[in-house]
Amino acid sequence: MEPINNQLRKVMDSQTFQERYDQMKREILENKGVQQFLADNDQEVNKDMVDRGLVKLYEYTGQQHDCDACQSVVKCQNALKGFVPKLSIIRDSIDVEYTPCQQKRMEDERRKAASMIESMHMPKEVLKATIKDLMIDDHSRVNIANKAADFVREFKETGELPHKGFYLYGEFGVGKSFVLGAIANELATLQIKSVVVFVPEFLREMKSSIQDQSLQEKIDFVKKAPVLMLDDLGAETLSSWTRDEILGTIMHYRMAEQLPTFITSNLGYEELEDHLAYNQKGDRDMLKASRIMERVKALTMPIRMSGQNRRESK
Structure with a gap:
């Protein structure tokens, strides 16, 4: 039986996987939020940081950033309900931080007022x-x-x-x-x-x-x-x-x-x-x-x- 590592290497080296990877990378880097982040930090971010941070960039692009159409925090589709992702640089690596969205802040203010x-x-x-x-x-x-x-x-x-x-x-x-x-x-x-x-x-x-x-x-x-x-x-x-x-x-x-x-x-x-x-x-x-x-x-x-x-x- 062929070792699992060899099987994974074949998959990683296959043209189909590489094509999907390249397509995903292009989609991530074409995201307006990502482009703005890279432009704002062009003195610090290099190709190596982007490659290493691709998972974090993907995490960022896969979530909502505009809460105008959001009816409530309960219906929020983000990984952390009521929080929006923000790209940052931590110890020479791209990372994602989460901050309360406008809808959550508004609901929190209402609850505080009610109390x-x-x-x-x-x-x-x-x-x-x-x-x-x-x-x-x-x-x-x-x-x-x-x-x-x-x-x-x-x-x-x-x-x-x-x-x-x-x-x-x-x-x-x-x-x-x-x-x-x-x-x-x-x-x-x-x-x-x-x-x-x-x-x-x-x-x-x-x-x-x-x-x-x-x-x-x-x-x-x-x-x-x-x-x-x-x-x-x-x-x-x-x-x-x-x-x-x-x-x-x-x-x-x-x-x-x-x-x-x-x-x-x-x-x-x-x-x-x-x-x-x-x-x-x-x-x-x-x-x-x-x-x-x-x-x-x-x-x-x-x-x-x-x-x-x-x-x-x-």
Whole structure:
């Protein structure tokens, strides 16, 4: 039996193999990326380096370099998903390095932004909103879009968050919660974390947190948030305890620390104060309600929202 080395030598020496090899080499060297690399490094690269680095050059040419048509990193066809090859010279040899592609960087930025938003019981579509997505179909929405952009712009220019947030009130379904999500996402791109809370569900959770001894931890988490967004205040059923010990504590802390707070409600200031005056038993305490409203007014500027009901139009 003929030794395997002899068989391999015959294959290597055959004209067919040589022709295929030469054709492959020509295709590699005709690649625009390879030609640009060789032109940029013509003082260092020689024929011997090219011959020795042909495998690396082949690795480079066999992958995608333009991510414009790529839908996601998951669908990336490169050897390392989300990374593009780049030719380099390492210790007098041609090598391939991999760097994150534009699509991967964008997806990583989105994930990082999403991690900056902590939410409790909020719809996913709200948390994906952006200021550009706001429906500008009447004057109130033009106004709120401009004010939201001004809030973000002030932070960009000064490096400090404005002390006052917004009190957005209006009819059911006009997009108040959507505005909160849009502002939260915009702030997230600037590395500012927002805590977005659906008030009725949050207060119900606070009651159950007494038993598992997590109440104080959750209150601290909310009240100390860099930016707090309370959605649908006024839709909850209040007890004296949730009003005074939960809402009152949160509002007082944020007012004292001048932490920006955003609130949405179907109720205006006066209607909310009336709502806060009554507990679930029907007892009325205007003094306690007034104290909380003082803090709400100190923390927010009122903006009425109107327009088409977004939920009915879907």
